[in-house]
Amino acid sequence: MSQFPTPNPPGGPSASGLFKALRDAGVSHMVTVPDFVQFALHEKISAPDSGIRQVFACSEDQALTTATGLYIGGATPAVMVQNQGFYKCMNTLRATCIDSGVPIVFFVGQFGREQENFGQPTRDSSRSVVNMMEPLLEAIGLKYWTIDEDADVAKIAEAFAHARTAETGAVVLVGRHVTWN
C-alpha cells in the first residue's frame, strides 16, 4: 500500500453553491465542530462579509444546544459537523429536534468515504463510519438529502422547508469533499 495519500478525484459540490443555498434559506449562524469534508464551506462562511456567523463549539452536543438556544432567541441557525460527531450527539438530537420540535438542518460530512464508493450508495461503503449513516437516520425518523455534486445542491431548499414545516431536524449528507470554488 502506498504511503502517499490518494489525490482527491474531480467532483463534489462547490463551496459557492452550498453557501448560496445557506443564504437563500436565511441562515444567520452556522454552529459547528469543524468537518474535514467541508473545509471550503467553512472558509466561505468565515469571510468577514459572509453574512453568516460561524460559531465554534467544543462538541457536537454543545453545537446542537447552542443552535437550539439561537433558535429560541429568534435566529436561524444550521449545524455543520462530521459523521462521527453526528453519531456522538444522538441524545441531544433526540431531546432538541425530535422531542422539542426544533427545526435544525444539519450539514454532515461523510468523512472517510472511499473513492470506490463514489457514485454508489453510501450504505455499500466498506467503512462503518460511512455506511451506518443512512440506516441510522431512517431508524430515528429523520429525512435526509444526499449532496455529491453541484447538481444536487438545489435539494438543500427542500431540507430547510421540511425542517420548518415538520418541526424537526433534517440532514444534508455531504458525500464528497466540497470544492474550493
Place this chain on the structure above:
Amino acid sequence: MKIAQACTAIAAARKQICPQAPLVATMTSQFVFDMMGETERRVDSVPLMGGAAGLGLGIAMARPDLPVIVVDGDSSLLMELGGLVTVVQNKPAKFIHFVVNNGVQFNGIANMPRPGSESVCSFAEMARAARYDDTRKIDTVEALIAALPDILEQKGTTFVELIIEPDDRRVSAATPQPLVPAYQFVRMRQGVQKLKAALAG
C-alpha cells in the same frame, strides 16, 4: 445552603433586577422553580443532562440585549465540561452561569456519588481556567443574597459555584422510586415554544 434557598434567592433577584432575563434550568433546580411558580421566560434542559449552558449561550448570542441566567447541575456540567470553553469562545454579552455543586447524582432520590466529589474538584477554578470574566464560589445563602445584585449586573461571562447540601435521600428498598411523570418528556418542547414566543413578543 439548600437548593431551595439558592433558587429562591436567584428568583427573587431576577424579579427585582432583570425580570426580562431568560432562565435556563436543569435537574433539581427545575423542580424547585416549579414549586415556586417561577415559570416565566424559562426553558429546561430535560431530559438532557449537559445541555443547559449551550441553550443559554445560544439565547444570549441571539439576544445580546438581555442577560441570560443558567442554573446548571454539577454532574450535568461535567458531561459537557468543554462547554465552559465554548461559552467563553463566543463572548456572550451577559451570561450568568450558576452551577449547583451538591456532589451527588439523583439528588434527593438516590444520592449517588458524583465523580470528583471525593477529590473536591473546583468548578469555579475550572471556569476561571476557561477564562470566564468573573468566577465565584458561594457557600451560604446570606452570601448569595448579598452578591446577587452585583452578579446580575455583570457584563460578559460570570460563573458562580454554589456549594449546596444534598437533599435527603428518599428512595431505598423500602421506598422504591416512582415512575417518571409524563410531563418530564414534554416540558422542554413547551418551554422552547413559550420562551421563543415571549422573546419574539
